[in-house]
Structure formats: structure tokens, C-alpha cells
Amino acid sequence: MTKTDQPIADVNSSYCKSKEKSIFFIGAGNVATHLSHALLRAGYKIKGVYSRTASSAQTLGDTLGCFWTINIEELLEADIYILSIKDSVLEELLSKVILVYPQAIFVHTAGSIPMSIFHGKVNKYGIFYPMQTFSKKRAVLFDNIPIFVESSDNEVAQILFSMAQSISSQVNFLDSDRRLRLHLASVLACNFANHCYTLAAQEMEKVGLPFEYLLPLIDETAKKVHELSPREAQTGPAVRYDQNVINKQLSLISETIKRDIYKMMSLSIHQNLHD
Incomplete structure (x- = not known):
């Protein structure tokens, strides 16, 4: 040891x-x-x-x-x-x-x-x-x-x-090797998730809606993983890869990088749940 x-x-x-x-x-x-x-x-x-x-x-x-x-x-x-x-x-x-x-x-x-x-x-x-x-x-x-x-x-x-x-x-x-992996996981769970909040806030601003409307949803999403695994807690159109919903939402996104994030995230969610 x-x-x-x-x-x-x-x-x-x-x-x-x-x-x-x-x-x-x-x-x-x-x-x-x-x-x-x-x-x-x-x-x-x-x-x-x-x-x-x-x-x-x-x-x-x-x-x-x-x-x-x-x-x-x-x-x-x-x-x-x-x-x-x-x-x-x-x-x-x-x-x-x-x-x-x-x-x-x-x-x-x-x-x-x-x-x-x-x-x-x-x-x-x-x-x-x-x-x-x-x-x-x-x-x-x-x-x-x-x-x-x-x-x-x-x-x-x-x-x-x-x-x-x-x-x-x-x-x-x-040890350092496992701490490096832990840090990667923390970036995904915290920094990347918070950036998604930023992207969501931008979409709300475009139609004059306050970000606060999303807070109950954000809070419940965080609470769920105290009782369920993240995989079990996953919901949304990407789970079943509902292309009608996905394509409609993509049509609302004008920024190329944000569209790419949406596409890759949806694909990642779907593949992770069906591997």
C-alpha cells in the first residue's frame, strides 16, 4: 500500500x-x-x-x-x-x-x-x-x-x-494520476455545466425572459443526482434522439459554436445511454 x-x-x-x-x-x-x-x-x-x-x-x-x-x-x-x-x-x-x-x-x-x-x-x-x-x-x-x-x-x-x-x-x-482524472471530472461537472447556464441565459435574454425562471429546473437537476445516478437522471429530447425537436431547436440557434455544442451534446447523451 x-x-x-x-x-x-x-x-x-x-x-x-x-x-x-x-x-x-x-x-x-x-x-x-x-x-x-x-x-x-x-x-x-x-x-x-x-x-x-x-x-x-x-x-x-x-x-x-x-x-x-x-x-x-x-x-x-x-x-x-x-x-x-x-x-x-x-x-x-x-x-x-x-x-x-x-x-x-x-x-x-x-x-x-x-x-x-x-x-x-x-x-x-x-x-x-x-x-x-x-x-x-x-x-x-x-x-x-x-x-x-x-x-x-x-x-x-x-x-x-x-x-x-x-x-x-x-x-x-x-495520488497525482487519480487527482488529474478527478480534476477532469470536476471541470465537466462544474465549469462546463456552468457554461451551459451561460448559453441558456443568452437564449432567455433574446426573448426578454429572466434567467431566474430556470433556477427551479437547475436546482432539481442537481438534487436528483443525490438519489439517482447521472445516467438514470438524464431526460430530454436527446435521450430518444427526437429529431423533430432537436432540428426545431437547432433552427433557433444562430451561433455556429453553440449549434455545434448542441449537436455534440445531444449525440453524446444519446450514445451514452444506448451503448
Whole structure:
């Protein structure tokens, strides 16, 4: 059994006093904002915040009551550095952050970046991936948010697991390969579904109807998959591939990309249910 498959019951979160560890956040976006506040409420010491954007760094730093900066050279020494930034700049910033205090634990929060990004660069590292959609203007409760942890060694596993357990009741170890697949699934279930809401809102706007009319439908669709599998909950003209309805609706769509999405989605629904 690998450490990433280790049952939660085998983890003794009292093994280390993780709340005594100081944390420095690299990034001040949606995930960093919510996660830093959750850890602060749990009793952790947030030592500082770095962001390339002064307004973002200052806003988060001030609300946390901690040091903030836009200069990597000004980072303070901390026990744990949490990199919560765009995937495209993670490796670049990591190479600079590790120069501040190489003995620290370095963690990223990305769903799609493997833990191997740390290999050969630092000795202690890990993943702290809260699987949820975050927006700065909307509060979320961390208690039921699944957090997935991966680590370089057992000591780091204990620290990260204890930290995750202090803010969430759903904490699991997960290796990078499965986390990548999980992230793909979350994009399909969240980001793609939300984009469909956007497309639907555009169609409503064309005839002067409020998007709010769709909310009971959206809510019921989400509730159903708590009791039925997504496959069992599927309804609509694509299930039986009703070409009369499908063609009539396609005739209402003027945008090429939206028409293609409708066609491919309908075909995917039908084929998935009849394979």
C-alpha cells in the first residue's frame, strides 16, 4: 500500500502540532482567499501573502491582518508555503519561492499539476487540493468540501492531513494520476455545466425572459443526482434522439459554436445511454 492510498484511520493527526506551523500564501486569487481565511479561522498563523497584483495582495493581506507584498525578494520565512496560483506560472514562481527558506514545506493547490513538479527542487512538499468552485464574492463553508492530500513523506502527510482535517470533514489521500482524472471530472461537472447556464441565459435574454425562471429546473437537476445516478437522471429530447425537436431547436440557434455544442451534446447523451 502506498502512502497516497493510506486509510484515514491510519493517520494520527495528533502526531504533529500542525497549528504551530506558520503559513505564507503565494497567490491571492479565489482559492487562496477562501483557503487562507478558513485556516485562519481554524487557528493557523498566516504569516503573509504574495501576489503579482498589489490590489489583490493588499486586499487579502489586510483582511487576514498579515504582511503582504508584490516582491518575491520580500517574502518572510515560514514553515509552509502554499502556492495557489495559475498553473502556467506555478513552476516559475516555485523556483523563486524555494530560495527564501528551502527547509520549508512547499504545497500547491492545483488539481491538474502532478506532485513531481517538486521533485529535485525541495525536500518536503505536497498537495492540498480542495475540490470546490470558489468565487471571492460568495462565501463557502469548508466543512463538507472534499480535500485531497498527497505528500513527499509521512511527516508532511501528517501535517497536511491535520491541516485539512481542521477545516473539513472530508479528507483523503490521493495520488497525482487519480487527482488529474478527478480534476477532469470536476471541470465537466462544474465549469462546463456552468457554461451551459451561460448559453441558456443568452437564449432567455433574446426573448426578454429572466434567467431566474430556470433556477427551479437547475436546482432539481442537481438534487436528483443525490438519489439517482447521472445516467438514470438524464431526460430530454436527446435521450430518444427526437429529431423533430432537436432540428426545431437547432433552427433557433444562430451561433455556429453553440449549434455545434448542441449537436455534440445531444449525440453524446444519446450514445451514452444506448451503448
